[in-house]
Amino acid sequence: xxxxxxxxxxxxxxxxxxxxxxxxxxxxxxxxxxxxxxxxxxxxxxxxxxxxxxxxxxxxxxxxxxxxxxxxxxxxxxxxxxxxxxxxxxxxxxxxxxxxxxxxxxxxxxxxxxxxxxxxxxxxxxxxxxxxxxxxxxxxxxxxxxxxxxxxxxxxxxxxxxxxxxxxxxxxxxxxxxxxxxxxxxxxxxxxxxxxxxxxxxxxxxxxxxxxxxxxxxxxxxxxxxxxxxxxxxxxxxxxxxxxxxxxxxxxxxxxxxxxxxxxxxxxxxxxxxxxxxxxxxxxxxxxxxxxxxxxxxxxxxxxxxxxxxxxxxxxxxxxxxxxxxxxxxxxxxxxxxxxxxxxxxxxxxxxxxxxxxx
Amino acid sequence: xxxxxxxxxxxxxxxxxxxxxxxxxxxxxxxxxxxxxxxxxxxxxxxxxxxxxxxxxxxxxxxxxxxxxxxxxxxxxxxxxxxxxxxxxxxxxxxxxxxxxxxxxxxxxxxxxxxxxxxxxxxxxxxxxxxxxxxxxxxxxxxxxxxxxxxxxxxxxxxxxxxxxxxxxxxxxxxxxxxxxxxxxxxxxxxxxxxxxxxxxxxxxxxxxxxxxxxxxxxxxxxxxxxxxxxxxxxxxxxxxxxxxxxxxxxxxxxxxxxxxxxxxxxxxxxxxxxxxxxxxxxxxxxxxxxxxxxxxxxxxxxxxxxxxxxxxxxxxxxxxxxxxxxxxxxxxxxxxxxxxxxxxxxxxxxxxxxxxxx
Numbered sequence: 001x002x003x004x005x006x007x008x009x010x011x012x013x014x015x016x017x018x019x020x021x022x023x024x025x026x027x028x029x030x031x032x033x034x035x036x037x038x039x040x041x042x043x044x045x046x047x048x049x050x051x052x053x054x055x056x057x058x059x060x061x062x063x064x065x066x067x068x069x070x071x072x073x074x075x076x077x078x079x080x081x082x083x084x085x086x087x088x089x090x091x092x093x094x095x096x097x098x099x100x101x102x103x104x105x106x107x108x109x110x111x112x113x114x115x116x117x118x119x120x121x122x123x124x125x126x127x128x129x130x131x132x133x134x135x136x137x138x139x140x141x142x143x144x145x146x147x148x149x150x151x152x153x154x155x156x157x158x159x160x161x162x163x164x165x166x167x168x169x170x171x172x173x174x175x176x177x178x179x180x181x182x183x184x185x186x187x188x189x190x191x192x193x194x195x196x197x198x199x200x201x202x203x204x205x206x207x208x209x210x211x212x213x214x215x216x217x218x219x220x221x222x223x224x225x226x227x228x229x230x231x232x233x234x235x236x237x238x239x240x241x242x243x244x245x246x247x248x249x250x251x252x253x254x255x256x257x258x259x260x261x262x263x264x265x266x267x268x269x270x271x272x273x274x275x276x277x278x279x280x281x282x283x284x285x286x287x288x289x290x291x292x293x294x295x296x297x298x299x300x301x302x303x304x305x306x307x308x309x310x311x312x313x314x315x316x317x318x319x320x321x322x323x324x325x326x327x328x329x330x331x332x333x334x335x336x337x338x339x340x341x342x343x344x345x346x347x348x349x350x351x352x353x354x355x356x357x358x359x
Numbered sequence: 360x361x362x363x364x365x366x367x368x369x370x371x372x373x374x375x376x377x378x379x380x381x382x383x384x385x386x387x388x389x390x391x392x393x394x395x396x397x398x399x400x401x402x403x404x405x406x407x408x409x410x411x412x413x414x415x416x417x418x419x420x421x422x423x424x425x426x427x428x429x430x431x432x433x434x435x436x437x438x439x440x441x442x443x444x445x446x447x448x449x450x451x452x453x454x455x456x457x458x459x460x461x462x463x464x465x466x467x468x469x470x471x472x473x474x475x476x477x478x479x480x481x482x483x484x485x486x487x488x489x490x491x492x493x494x495x496x497x498x499x500x501x502x503x504x505x506x507x508x509x510x511x512x513x514x515x516x517x518x519x520x521x522x523x524x525x526x527x528x529x530x531x532x533x534x535x536x537x538x539x540x541x542x543x544x545x546x547x548x549x550x551x552x553x554x555x556x557x558x559x560x561x562x563x564x565x566x567x568x569x570x571x572x573x574x575x576x577x578x579x580x581x582x583x584x585x586x587x588x589x590x591x592x593x594x595x596x597x598x599x600x601x602x603x604x605x606x607x608x609x610x611x612x613x614x615x616x617x618x619x620x621x622x623x624x625x626x627x628x629x630x631x632x633x634x635x636x637x638x639x640x641x642x643x644x645x646x647x648x649x650x651x652x653x654x655x656x657x658x659x660x661x662x663x664x665x666x667x668x669x670x671x672x673x674x675x676x677x678x679x680x681x682x683x684x685x686x687x688x689x690x691x692x693x694x695x696x697x698x699x700x701x702x703x704x705x706x707x708x709x710x711x712x713x714x715x716x717x718x
Contacts, residue, residue: 029496036495040495042497078523082523085606086609088610089641138403198436198588250445250447252610339394341398
């Protein structure tokens with residue numbers, strides 16, 4: 001049975017494209033010359049099969065390769081490996097799309113809450129959710145909690161740690177999380193405080209447990225920093241909503257929509273942060289539209305997840321962002337709320353702007 | 360104190376280089392405009408400092424940025440994040456080198472065995488170690504164990520799983536490891552059988568425990584598949600020798616010598632597999648020399664690790680590989696031993712060739 005389908009973009013001469021596609025199908029599975037595979041006398045063929053190959057532009061080819069279930073073993077690390085393990089070391093190839101047998105996907109589960117669950121958690125209906133970040137690293141837990149309170153008072157739906165906040169001495173994880181969670185509680189609204197959980201697997205688990213004990217209901221982690229399988233294990237075991245951060249995800253030669261929209265969603269992200277076009281990062285509008293589409297489309301029976309455009313979005317762009325992404329979106333505005341020295345009033349404007357857009 | 364030093368290659372106009380370098384120093388730490396950081400009134404500055412900037416070629420600049428200890432938190436995920444988290448999302452930047460405060464490095468420990476430990480484990484002195492791989496995926500545990508026995512009888516020092524071997528039904532992990540370990544035991548020599556351990560953190564731990572129970576003394580894992588922090592935690596807790604596999608590591612826009620030679624070593628790799636020049640992958644001889652140098656040099660008080668050139672090395676290249684890499688190297692030849700249908704005699708030639716080279 002075909003369990004996994006990958007689309008690769010090859011950069012090569014037309015005369016070489018078919019050979020390259022076949023080499024990839026072999027490299028990602030048997031990793032032996034074809035004649036040696038034949039001699040091995042396998043009961044079932046394990047080599048990937050090139051299902052289609054077409055020219056996508058001058059010197060650019062799209063090859064669709066399907067891989068049999070026999071090479072998978074129920075782990076995300078093996079899915080990553082079959083998709084792009086060795087081939088990532090070949091500079092003429094990018095992974096641009098992937099699809100999965102729904103039965104295999106069901107084993108991972110995808111978003112536990114997804115769009116609907118995040119709406120229930122925040123009570124935000126019929127409009128995008130608002131989100132901002134606590135920063136900079138170096139502030140004390142008390143100062144971060146003051147900021148958290150200020151954003152909660154302004155009615156921001158989600159106040160997350162900057163992903164650079166870990167367990168630094170200036171604001172140790174447990175102190176910060178306790179103080180910030182207490183701040184949103186005292187604010188009395190439904191603001192979610194979302195701590196960032198990093199570290200090795202045991203440390204992530206410890207931080208998630210600390211957060212849960214403080215009453216936190218959502219956490220953020222960066223799948224490419226901690227490892228996608230570790231992210232999945234932490235997310236699925238946490239019982240919390242989970243936001244995926246794209247740190248280190250930009251340089252994988254995997255199309256962002258495949259990595260963030262498919263693999264992060266498969267691994268359980270209820271929302272995925274990504275740098276929207278026109279900010280400090282280089283994603284195009286098309287890429288961002290595809291990320292959003294792949295987080296929210298019908299796919300493998302998994303719940304839809306929320307796109308969370310960010311990365312230098314100015315408050316002034318909110319109407320444009322809403323018209324681009326629609327309602328099932330979390331608008332993450334960080335630095336622009338801090339600019340000018342009055343984050344409280346900027347946050348209120350942000351919240352009003354999004355609420356007005358809903359009517 | 361400066362805890363972490365990163366060198367980035369920027370591709371931009373000369374007029375923009377200094378600004379870009381400063382933006383990176385800010386992006387990787389405070390992630391706020393400089394004026395907002397100033398207003399935050401931090402007790403200590405947390406922003407990275409551009410220490411040098413020089414032109415490396417037309418439109419190419421090398422920027423050295425140092426980061427203060429205040430932004431780190433003792434985790435590898437935060438080191439990765441500060442080095443290249445958000446900046447990985449900016450396509451004009453590559454991470455090309457890094458250095459670490461030895462005190463910070465000591466906390467991670469690096470290779471537990473390293474070059475000397477691997478020599479003790481295998482009894483191989485004064486010459487490169489020989490290694491090959493069990494493949495293809497799809498063979499039964501018994502067939503893989505037969506291959507393992509054949510290579511052990513030939514005197515190969517290290518027989519490792521292909522990294523595509525996980526816990527597939529054709530050769531379940533526990534069955535395979537038991538059978539292969541028994542095969543090297545019966546062979547009576549000092550061949551190390553090295554199973555590949557993948558999966559989410561708990562599954563990796565389970566597989567390592569199974570391997571240890573079978574008497575296995577070394578495992579292989581792929582840091583970029585499982586996550587570098589998960590690799591480190593598994594490696595440092597295993598009590599076994601650990602070989603790092605480069606799957607998914609080729610497309611990180613991090614120079615291979617920085618990723619494999621520095622970060623994999625920091626995370627505890629006793630040996631690191633990489634595709635040598637002239638095989639199926641695109642690394643240059645210079646890159647491979649730098650990887651080897653950074654695995655073995657004096658650095659942060661960490662033990663040297665063994666370079667493990669691979670990726671389509673033909674048996675006929677052994678003399679050239681030895682003269683290039685010297686003795687403290689593991690020569691990994693997989694497919695070339697299988698070519699022609701008589702792996703036993705090819706493996707014997709491999710072993711003799713390396714032993715003769717030592718005299």
